[in-house]
Amino acid sequence: MTPIINFTFQSPQTQTVTKTDWGSAILGGSGEKEIQVWNGPCITQGFISLELWEPLSQQKMWTKKVDVEQKVIDCSAKSAEDYAVVFNEAYAALLEAAYHAALTKADAYFSREEIELVVKQSQELRDKKVY
Secondary structure, three states: OEEEEEEEEEOOOEEEEEEEOHHHHHOOOOOEEEEEEEOOEEEEEEEEEEEEEEOOOOEEEEEEEEEEEEEEEEOOEOOHHHHHHHHHHHHHHHHHHHHHHHHHHHHHHOOHHHHHHHHHHHHHHHHHOOO
16 A cells, blocks of 8 residues: 655745834834735645555556645734744644545545455456566
């Protein structure tokens, strides 16, 4: 069995804004500083594919794909530290959704009868193949 995991993650673009730095202005500095901000959603989606391969002939015997539904989470942040937290929480939500979807589908996909059929097909393939 080989799991194939494919996730996409879109995050908002970094924007540079000028902010008043009152401490610097009082001390005679320029009074302005540039900071990085993020405004917008993080969008995640993807799939997990489960493939069953015959080990000797390296032929794919069975595959099931579990789609992970799209999640949209607000990733707006006013500093790099805030963005790191928001980004990690959004990605954790994707992984949690993927884990739940994969286990739910895997429970439905792995019926004893279906796997026995794949094993029987594998034996037939081995009998035909000369090594």
